[in-house]
Amino acid sequence: MMRTHWAVIGVFALVACQPADVDVDDDVGEEEVTDLRRPFPSPSEDAITWETPEWTIPAQSERQMCVAHTYGGEAVGIRAQRNYQSPMGHHVTLFGTTVSDREMPDGEQWDCTSLEALSMTDLEPIMIGGSIVEDEDGSLNEFILPDGMGAVLKAGQRIVIQSHYLNTTQSDILVGDAVHLDVIPEAEVEIWAAPLVNTVTDLHIPANTDGYNVTFDCEFEDPYTVLYIGGHLHEWGDSFQTRYTPNGGTEEVIYDIPVWDPVLRDAPQYTDYLDGDFTVDTGDVFTTSCTWNNDEDHELEFPEEMCVTFGMIYPSKVPVICAPDE
Amino acid sequence: MRFLLTIAALVCTGCGSSAPEDSDGVGDTDVQTPEPGFGTLAASFGIDSDWRDNMDEPATGPFWGSVYNADEVSAIGPDEGAEALANLYVASVDLTGDLSTAVLVTTEELPEGWVTILGFMDSDGNAIVDDEDPDSKDPVTLPGQNEFEVIRDVESEVEIFFGLLNP
Numbered sequence: 001m002m003r004t005h006w007a008v009i010g011v012f013a014l015v016a017c018q019p020a021d022v023d024v025d026d027d028v029g030e031e032e033v034t035d036l037r038r039p040f041p042s043p044s045e046d047a048i049t050w051e052t053p054e055w056t057i058p059a060q061s062e063r064q065m066c067v068a069h070t071y072g073g074e075a076v077g078i079r080a081q082r083n084y085q086s087p088m089g090h091h092v093t094l095f096g097t098t099v100s101d102r103e104m105p106d107g108e109q110w111d112c113t114s115l116e117a118l119s120m121t122d123l124e125p126i127m128i129g130g131s132i133v134e135d136e137d138g139s140l141n142e143f144i145l146p147d148g149m150g151a152v153l154k155a156g157q158r159i160v161i162q163s164h165y166l167n168t169t170q171s172d173i174l175v176g177d178a179v180h181l182d183v184i185p186e187a188e189v190e191i192w193a194a195p196l197v198n199t200v201t202d203l204h205i206p207a208n209t210d211g212y213n214v215t216f217d218c219e220f221e222d223p224y225t226v227l228y229i230g231g232h233l234h235e236w237g238d239s240f241q242t243r244y245t246p247n248g249g250t251e252e253v254i255y256d257i258p259v260w261d262p263v264l265r266d267a268p269q270y271t272d273y274l275d276g277d278f279t280v281d282t283g284d285v286f287t288t289s290c291t292w293n294n295d296e297d298h299e300l301e302f303p304e305e306m307c308v309t310f311g312m313i314y315p316s317k318v319p320v321i322c323a324p325d326e
Numbered sequence: 327m328r329f330l331l332t333i334a335a336l337v338c339t340g341c342g343s344s345a346p347e348d349s350d351g352v353g354d355t356d357v358q359t360p361e362p363g364f365g366t367l368a369a370s371f372g373i374d375s376d377w378r379d380n381m382d383e384p385a386t387g388p389f390w391g392s393v394y395n396a397d398e399v400s401a402i403g404p405d406e407g408a409e410a411l412a413n414l415y416v417a418s419v420d421l422t423g424d425l426s427t428a429v430l431v432t433t434e435e436l437p438e439g440w441v442t443i444l445g446f447m448d449s450d451g452n453a454i455v456d457d458e459d460p461d462s463k464d465p466v467t468l469p470g471q472n473e474f475e476v477i478r479d480v481e482s483e484v485e486i487f488f489g490l491l492n493p
Contacts, residue, residue, distance in 0.1 A: 098401050098470035098489075102440060152376070158470070303402070317376045321493040 032171040036086045038137035040178040048073065048153070048181040050094075050161055053109050056174055057088065057167040064164045066112035068097070068104045071157040077150020077189035080182040083141040086175035090164040091141065091267050094179045097158045104158075112162060145227070146274065148190035152317055153183065192317035193227060198288050198309040202325040205292050205300035211238065214307055215289040218322035226278040229255050229311035230268040231288075236300060237262070238291040242309045247283030255309070268310075280313075286322075363438040363478030367393075371419045371447075372426035373465055373488040380491060382463050383449050385421040389414065390458040391445020391467070391486070393433060399442040399469050411436055419447055421465075426485060438478045442469050443486050460492040 033056060043049050048071070055065045083092045097104070133140055145151065163177045198218040205212050231240040237260035245251040255271050257264065280286075290307035294300050313320055371389065378385045392410035399405065416431045445467050446460035453459070460466050465488035474484040 098468050100470040100473045102396070102473055103470075154374075318380050318491075323493040 033174050034169065034171045035174045036088060036138070037174055037176045038084065038086045040084050040180075043180040044182050046183060048076075048183055050159065050179045052092075052161055052163055052177045054174055054176045055163065055165075056172050057165045059167060059169060059171050059173075062113070062164075062166050063111060064113045064162060065109065066160050066162050067109040068099075068101075068106060069159040069161070070101060070106050071153055071155065071159060073155065075152060075154050075186050076183040077186055077192070078145075078153050078181050078183055079150055080142070080144040082180045082182075084138065084178045084180070085141070085163065086138045086165075086173075086177065088165050088167050088169070088173055088175065089139050089177065090166050092161065092163045092177040092179065094181075095160045095162060097160045099158065101158065104160075145193055146276070149193050149314060150184060150186075150189035150191075151193045151312070152186070153181070191315050193312050193314040194316040195319040196224075196226070196229070196309075196311040196313045197319060198286055198322045200307055200325045201302040201323060203300065203302045203305055203307065205236070205294045205305055207294060207297050207299055210293045211291060212294060213289065213291045215287060216307075216324050218286045218288070218309075218324060220280050220282055220284045220286075222316075222320075223279065223281045224313040224316065224320070225276050226273050226280060227312040227314065228270045228272045228274070229309060230270045231255055231257055231290075232265065232268060232306055232308040232310060233260055233290055233292070234265050234305045235262040236292045236294050236296070236305055237265075238293045239289075240291075241289045243287040243289070244280070245285040245287065247281060247285075251287070270311075364435040365438055365476040365478055366435055366481045367433045367441075367443075367474055367476060368429045368481050368483045369414070369431050369433070369443070370427045370429045370483070370485050371416075371421060371488070372485045373421045374490075375425055377465065377488065377491050378421065378425070380463075381449060381465070385447070385449060385465065386419065387447050387449040387451055388453070389416040389419045389431075389445055389447050389486070390453060391415075391443055393436060394442050394444065396440035396442045396473050399444065401469055403444065403469065411441060414443065414445060421447075421488075429483060432481065436476045438476050440473055440475055443467060443472045443474065443484075444469060445486065446492065447488060462493065463491045466490050466492045 037054060040051070050069055052065070052067050055063070057063050081094065083094070085092045133142070161177070161179055163175075165173070165175060167173050198216075200214060200216050203214065229242060231242060233240055239260055240255075240257040241253060242255035243251050244254045257269065286309055288307060288309040292300065292305060373385055391414040392404075393412040393414065394404050394408055394410055398408035404410075412434050414431055414433065419427060419430060421427065446458075447465040448458075448460070449464055450461070452461065467486060468489040471487045471489045474482065476482065
């Protein structure tokens with residue numbers, strides 16, 4: 001049985017996990033810990049909430065911490081997601097994972113700063129997007145679906161909460177994050193929204209090569225309305241573009257990152273269409289174009305590098321995945 | 327790399343079973359490495375209702391799959407070089423009605439421990455014998471949802487679950 005088709009099965013992975021190294025002076029702030037834990041607002045009555053453990057982020061360092069859970073309730077529709085983070089937070093993201101509880105028991109927490117510590121192929125976004133705003137206690141990443149809409153959270157769904165911190169101070173900091181999901185029963189969801197993933201996994205980016213490009217098309221088999229789109233590369237990315245061609249129409253650029261910044265791997269830039277004015281019809285095409293500069297002495301393959309247009313669309317209860325190299 | 331680890335494990339096993347050189351004969355009974363145990367899995371099948379609703383054809387067809395050591399499988403499938411412990415074929419898995427079936431197949435004897443069953447339902451009936459791979463919209467199993475423990479001398483009932491349609 002070939003291995004490649006399994007790659008795309010795990011490919012919902014969209015946000016990478018390997019920040020740039022930051023030198024840590026172990027002598028700095030050894031005795032001093034600044035408590036930056038924040039209060040979390042009361043969730044709505046039916047909300048699902050997860051709080052991370054309290055983590056100590058060393059002075060002048062960058063860390064990603066992860067913790068695993070399992071959603072133990074009935075299947076529901078997620079209406080809104082609110083991620084609360086302490087000051088110095090870069091992002092906190094809720095992922096689904098296909099990793100079994102044998103490999104990653106509930107409550108297990110670990111430093112997932114390195115790519116090896118948390119294979120991206122084990123992750124799939126449940127609902128991402130929205131904007132990050134600073135509040136008086138830290139930051140809030142809020143994404144609210146339009147009225148009547150929900151994204152499914154299935155019974156038994158395994159969860160990973162990933163918290164990324166950049167501690168630029170001279171002292172260690174004590175932090176903690178929370179994820180609040182506003183949910184409604186499945187039966188009350190009028191329109192289902194789901195992730196959109198356009199990707200290729202058969203990547204072979206030659207060693208020591210600049211400007212290597214992969215471009216691929218994905219044709220829609222059904223009509224949808226797009227809520228937002230984004231692009232995903234890893235640290236060897238040079239540029240990213242998504243183009244849209246209506247069936248029989250003219251191609252236009254709808255998402256363009258002419259100079260890729262590795263920080264976008266963890267904190268993607270979205271183009272929102274929350275007012276419902278971007279619809280695609282059967283036969284319309286998204287073209288994804290990824291360019292890399294590989295300064296390594298080895299060929300880069302998936303999942304070391306990726307090339308993904310992602311987003312959310314409706315109506316669909318299941319992810320809409322296109323992987324033309326499968 | 328894995329075969330090197332296996333060799334190392336065998337070497338260590340050998341070391342552990344050696345009697346000390348200064349043995350006085352007391353307790354000279356050889357320390358026996360436990361014989362590896364074996365068990366079987368009796369498998370039924372299940373499918374996610376949302377994915378079934380998205381299929382292009384009825385959720386019925388033959389199942390092609392393989393059983394791997396779970397430690398040699400990641401979310402992107404079997405590790406490079408991983409060899410199946412056994413292959414599974416079921417001529418007809420019918421999930422058009424209920425979301426799960428009765429037991430349809432029992433594996434051959436498998437070494438005790440954790441295994442992962444990877445496979446697909448050939449719902450459009452076009453798999454090529456000896457080169458079986460799912461094509462678009464065939465229901466497939468996800469590794470994390472199909473890990474099972476093989477228990478020595480036990481026939482364990484498990485459900486092989488289709489949690490995705492192949493893109």
